[in-house]
Amino acid sequence: MIATLVLEDGTVLEGHAFGAETDAVFELVFNTSMTGYQEILTDPSYRGQGVLFTVSHIGNVGINLEDDESTQPQVSAAVIRALSPVVSNWRSALSLSDWLAQYGVPGISGVATRWLTRKLRDGGTQKAALSTKGTSAETLLKMVREWSGLDGRDMVKEVTCEESYRWVGDAGSKWVEKKDNSKLEHRKSNIEYRIVAYDFGIKKNILRHLSSYGANVTVVPADTSAEETLALKPDGIFLSNGPGDPAGLPYAVEAVEKLIDSNVPMFGICLGHQLIGRALGADTHRLKFGHHSGNHPVQHLPSGEVLITAQNHNYCVTEGDLNKDEVEITYKSLNDDSLEGIRMKNKPVFSVQFHPESAPGPHDAHDIFGEFFKMIGDK
Numbered sequence: 001m002i003a004t005l006v007l008e009d010g011t012v013l014e015g016h017a018f019g020a021e022t023d024a025v026f027e028l029v030f031n032t033s034m035t036g037y038q039e040i041l042t043d044p045s046y047r048g049q050g051v052l053f054t055v056s057h058i059g060n061v062g063i064n065l066e067d068d069e070s071t072q073p074q075v076s077a078a079v080i081r082a083l084s085p086v087v088s089n090w091r092s093a094l095s096l097s098d099w100l101a102q103y104g105v106p107g108i109s110g111v112a113t114r115w116l117t118r119k120l121r122d123g124g125t126q127k128a129a130l131s132t133k134g135t136s137a138e139t140l141l142k143m144v145r146e147w148s149g150l151d152g153r154d155m156v157k158e159v160t161c162e163e164s165y166r167w168v169g170d171a172g173s174k175w176v177e178k179k180d181n182s183k184l185e186h187r188k189s190n191i192e193y194r195i196v197a198y199d200f201g202i203k204k205n206i207l208r209h210l211s212s213y214g215a216n217v218t219v220v221p222a223d224t225s226a227e228e229t230l231a232l233k234p235d236g237i238f239l240s241n242g243p244g245d246p247a248g249l250p251y252a253v254e255a256v257e258k259l260i261d262s263n264v265p266m267f268g269i270c271l272g273h274q275l276i277g278r279a280l281g282a283d284t285h286r287l288k289f290g291h292h293s294g295n296h297p298v299q300h301l302p303s304g305e306v307l308i309t310a311q312n313h314n315y316c317v318t319e320g321d322l323n324k325d326e327v328e329i330t331y332k333s334l335n336d337d338s339l340e341g342i343r344m345k346n347k348p349v350f351s352v353q354f355h356p357e358s359a360p361g362p363h364d365a366h367d368i369f370g371e372f373f374k375m376i377g378d379k
Contacts, residue, residue: 019100036360044201062092155244200242239272294361310361
């Protein structure tokens with residue numbers, strides 16, 4: 001079947017339909033990762049977005065039951081150059097197309113993804129609509145231009161858990177390396193730290209990393225108040241990644257402000273980093289086309305070390321708004337000089353914009369989880 005993709009500037013592209021037979025409206029972003037399409041498609045930070053894959057061949061290893069970063073695909077649509085006609089992997093349970101169809105997500109293949117990526121890179125992220133059921137381009141364009149988009153919206157409420165739960169692991173928990181000396185030393189101490197993790201759209205691999213240090217992890221909904229969190233008597237507080245605009249989450253910023261004042265060690269990733277920034281008085285702004293991939297170089301300013309990182313965000317903390325007497329800038333992007341990490345000078349609080357848990361992506365930044373547990377231990 002023919003699929004039609006329409007951008008808000010009037011661009012119309014046709015290709016081959018796969019996945020669900022439906023219409024979808026979304027924000028189109030490109031991801032330059034070479035592997036890990038299942039982890040990308042199930043990352044809750046992509047809620048409300050369609051993903052354009054720059055790697056040319058997608059679907060060859062199918063979908064397995066272990067590599068999901070959440071319980072279902074979170075993207076609104078998938079845009080690819082070529083869908084593999086053959087699935088070949090010993091872990092595969094079903095094809096990419098069948099899996100997306102099962103969850104109502106449409107896809108389009110046969111698109112000039114290199115051209116489209118350059119268009120988004122040069123002109124910025126655009127709203128888009130995709131039809132795999134024959135809806136006309138004129139109707140799709142009308143749908144796109146009437147859609148309000150993601151700015152200022154609370155997308156977290158669509159992906160957060162409904163009630164608190166204790167993380168007890170899953171089939172993928174053994175993925176975390178057991179040979180890491182810092183983790184082994186921590187286990188020998190027989191200390192089980194109590195971690196409260198805010199679920200703004202948390203990835204499973206973050207929970208695997210936290211529990212790999214022997215932590216007792218309780219996951220709480222995004223609207224959990226600071227008072228409710230502190231009543232759990234945590235040794236550390238974690239703020240997760242998540243979708244959308246941090247400006248749409250005033251309740252979360254209010255909670256983070258109070259948690260900072262509590263002096264309980266706190267660590268934030270991606271959206272969690274942005275919420276800490278806003279709680280410290282900084283604004284957040286939209287990047288031209290965001291950072292979405294597993295190959296972004298960032299520099300640790302105190303040491304000069306460069307890490308290759310996984311990233312997935314469209315918004316960024318405005319560096320100039322931060323009080324430099326209270327906050328140290330720890331990481332900067334080597335691609336666009338945007339802010340990638342902060343640490344408070346007088347409180348046990350730090351955060352990074354990138355994803356140290358990877359999934360998918362390089363493992364350069366894994367040790368940042370160790371910094372969190374060292375902070376807890378030192379306190």
